[in-house]
Each structure stands twice: as C-alpha cells, then as structure tokens.
Amino acid sequence: AQTVTQSQPEMSVQEAETVTLSCTYDTSENNYYLFWYKQPPSRQMILVIRQEAYKQQNATENRFSVNFQKAAKSFSLKISDSQLGDTAMYFCAFKGGNTGNQFYFGTGTSLTVIP
C-alpha cells in the first residue's frame, strides 16, 4: 500500500514570509503523480499544485512551488510571500500510475499565517 506522511501537524508563518511544508511518500512505482491540496476554513478542497514523477523540473504556480526529490521520495511545498488567505489545512496526495485510481492523502498540516 502507498503511504503519505506529513510530519508537521501544525505550522505558522508571519505574513509575507516563506514557509515550507514537508511530505514524504512510500512507493515502489516509477511513474506516479503528486499533488498538494488546500482546505481553508470553508472546507473546500482546492488543488494547489501538481507534479509528475517523470518530470525532473519542479512545478511552480505563482507563489507556490515544490521541491521534488524522487530518490528521497520527498515532495515539499514552499509558499512564498505568505498571505492571510493561505491559512488552511494542506494535504499532500499521491496517485500511482499502476495502482488504480485512488489518491492517497497525508494527514495534513494546519498552516496559520500571522498578520
């Protein structure tokens, strides 16, 4: 079974600063997809960023970027210029290329942006 581990249950960051959320995963597959989802207090699950394992280049979406280390099975999310609206629970997710269509989610990191 695939496992996704987020070792930081809670984090905080000052507004305008940078924060990095950690995620590690365990898989024997070579082709897979990784995602970060954001769940604000509204509880809506919002896709933040995606990464394909075969791509060496780290994905970037505006203030959000990832550090994908395939050998280390690590997929961290960096949020630059943090904004109050970034306050949310962040979930890391894994989707295998060969293990059906289920996504495996980590337990989440609760991020608070402090004004």
Add this chain to the structure above:
Amino acid sequence: DSGVTQTPKHLITATGQRVTLRCSPRSGDLSVYWYQQSLDQGLQFLIQYYNGEERAKGNILERFSAQQFPDLHSELNLSSLELGDSALYFCASSKTDYYGYTFGSGTRLTVV
C-alpha cells in the same frame, strides 16, 4: 464553484437511520470518487465509479453503498447510521490522472 455539486450541504439524522448523499461530477468527468473526512482519520477513500461501473473500493463499510447513474451523477447511501459515521463526505471527479481531483464542497453529516 468547482463544478462538482454535492447535496445536501448539511444533514442531521438519528442513529439507525438511512441517508443518501448526491454528487454531480464536473462536466466531462467520467470518474467519481467518494471520501470520508473525520477529525481523527483524515481523508479516507470509500469508493470510485467510472462511467457507471465500480472501479475501486476502499475502506467502505458494508452499511454503505454507492452507485453512478447513466447521467454520471452518483449517490452514496449510508444506512444503520452510527454516531461514528458523523463526518464530512466529499465527492470528487477527475478527467485524467494528471489533473487530479476536483472536489465538491462536501456534505457535513451529523448523527445524533
């Protein structure tokens, strides 16, 4: 609006009862997934349907069942409800693996 519609948004019911949660996927998405999110267990995969057929099954209790109709909307049926079934139930749809899931806003089920 994500394009995935879930109804109702809130549901309060008594133990032993049966409820039906409804999900309409985003236009063009053939896959529908159901997840349960409770405080102590994170997001748990329940079941997936693809174009009307069950594709994958996760930690879904025997008291729970689901189906996907020809118009691609899906229903999750929860019966003999227990207090522990209180949770947020998400539906998600996807077009391809690359794009990931698009989630609905969830149904908050409270069993009293």
